[in-house]
Amino acid sequence: MDKKNKKSKLKSVLNPLNLSGKAFVYVYALILIIPLTFAIITAFKTRAELTLNPIGFPESFSFDNFVTAWIDGDLLNATKNSVIITGVSLLIQTATIIFATFHLDCIRDTKIGTFMYMLLISSMFIPSVCAVTGLALRRRLGLYNNLIGEIICGSTLSAFGVFIVSGAVRSLPKEMREAAQMDGAGDFYYMAKIMTPLVKPAITTVALLNFTSKWNDSLGAILTLRDEKLWTIPMSLLLNFKGQYSVRHEIMFAGLIMTSIPLIIAYCVCQKHFVAALTGSVKG
Template identity: 30%
Template sequence: MSETKMLITPPSPRKRAAGGQATGAGTPQRKIGRALLYVLLIAAAAALLLPFFWMVMSSLKDANSVFSVPIHWIPEIFVWDNYVEIWQKSDILVWIRNTVVVSVGVTFLQVTTGSFAAYGFSRIRFRGRDALFLLYVATIAVPWQSYMIPQFIMLSNAGLANTLWSILLLQAFGAFGVFLMKQYYETIPEELSEAARLDGLSEYGIWARIMVPLSIPAIASLALLTFVNTWNDFLGPLIYLRDPSLWTMQLGLNNFVSSLYNVDYGVLFAGLVISVVPIAIIFLLGQRYFVEGIATSGMKG
């Protein structure tokens, strides 16, 4: 038997030298570009974290050292009693309770209504669907200040002013949530819904058993954004909540400043740190789902 031999022609020395020079020339440039990118990212992260660091350090200073000139970033004496005094001098526990009730309630309502309405816009065929969706999404561009007075009159006539229900019902629906969820639903194959219909599953069942479990990243993104916005909301509680027992965290801290003639800003910053901690924890826990949901929701228009 004859053996078949494959002849492999090695590259010429000139080609090897040219390839080596190209690779060698590209590698240092790539390393320098990556190093510059890391430096810019670190500088941007430091600029964003600097105010938070100053707030935390100020919460551990006495009242006279917070706005000292020049600025002392690290307090000479750590005043841990500021965190004790904010609990003793204010109703911060009541503020936290009201804020949690409002934030969790609004988040649940917006996720439920937004995902359900998005399912109708993305899976149900009816005349004028696209025009109605564009009209609904266009309300995002309308500032709340332009219609907050009619809303206040309407809720006052309904007897809901000065109650937590006013905030819950005011923010129960959101066009942004519908837009976000619809964009994500567009990435889910419609064959899954068709197969479920053939199996006898209703539209409510398809939404609850198929669409919602498959859209966890988008739901997490919407829940995180809604919770943060509601937790930090100041204007809504300022308009509707007049009873001190109904104040939220932001409204309570604002009145804590105006209620004292000589404000102990160290104690105030301690309250601000307490108000930021829940948001930071929730964002860190849901960061992966948030990035995935936002990235996937933009795949289809």
Template identity: 45%
Template sequence: MRKRRVQANWGSISVYIYALFLIAPLYFVVVTSLKGVGEISVNPLGLPAVPVFNNFVEAFIRGNIAQYSLNSIIVTGSAVFLSLLNTVIVSFCLYKLTNRLIGTVLYAVIISSMLIPGVGLVTLIQLYQKLDIYNTLLGPILMGATASLPFNVFILLGFLKTLPKEINEAATIDGCNDRQHLLHILLPLVKPALASLGIFAFVSNWNSLLGPLILLKNKELYTIPIGLLEFRGSYSVEYNYMFAAILMTSVPIIIIYLKFQKFFVEALAGSVKG
């Protein structure tokens, strides 16, 4: 009994330490966003003497947050929709081929692609230039829609495999074709997995820097991560404005995560069982 208590205490201490590592950067961002330029260098870790809430107004105006947010919404929303659509189609095809050799081979090829490092950016730029979608929002959309396909298929297919086989048999007896089977039977049952994948896709595309950075040239097309670089000068960085902009642009992610966090556990548990 005493040994279990010691283990429980060490477990609690580990959790608190881990939480501290997560909270410390957030604290630094919040307090810095409320300080003046001079106070940041004098008192970098302490609370602001007088909170400067005007930093948020200045960051919103000077950082062109409205335009960059609109671009991010377009890119992220379109990429999430296409990502989920691709995932559903590929996962359903593999699900129908579960007991066949071709299905096993295709699944192995798709999953093994997660081990391939992200290279070939020059080739990607040349391809997008030939397709006449370079320096357009369509470029980051397509890049974001296909980047996480192997991971998404791993999660959704694992969730599909946990469904009782009697569901498929009942659908066959009722005369459902593949489209009806997918839309009216399977998709309603895998909503937790789709919601989780949607959140993952939203966060990764909303925070994506590399794709928009190499595919966009016009300032009017910049997304939020690139726009945050506007606060970085040649010799200094306006951390108070940058961190204020980071807090403002993080609000959508926080709201969506808090609303749908319960789906994470269900989806990951389903993928492990599958």
């Protein structure tokens, strides 16, 4: 039996289809790596080397570009803004999602509960074209060109988040809620101490997705944060290093690499959650 298995395994490995599949995977991996490699190489080049020798290796590795990028791009200030905006709005939004999901779940058997849930969910399938009116609204409300506005608008209820978390909450047995109530647990206690830990994977998933989208948002922030002091990391990379007439590639890439390192570390640490995040969106 074992021998047979081994034989069929060998056969399947040597199958031309499998081999071409493997080749395909490696070629695609190469396509992924090439731009990143060139970005890293370029970050170590001087301006002269870049023009003379665009695709070769630099002669010496110096970190001058990184220092220039950090100072010229005002990346310290940008990091501060990014951390404030992303951190606060992520915390508030996640709490909002948990809270709303809990209350929606409590009334999910009633007509009004179903209606409210469907109202929120159906908004996911309607193409959103509200950027311009949303911007005008924020101007009117004084939420334009300041960090508070960015935080408030980033903390609103997210239909996608509620969708994923309520999928997990629905799978919890109803008896648990009743038992908790019997033992005298109030709504808030049940939500915070019993429900939340049980649906932690779903919440982590949603929080991670929201984190990357907030942290990486550049186009939305460019519309609302006009003041240079308020720029976030992706914005300052884009607006400082990609001038209208000249692009200083070597400094730009130094900045890009520096600011991407935290993300790469975050990805390596919770890579499983990142991937589960997207799978969750299907299962939910």
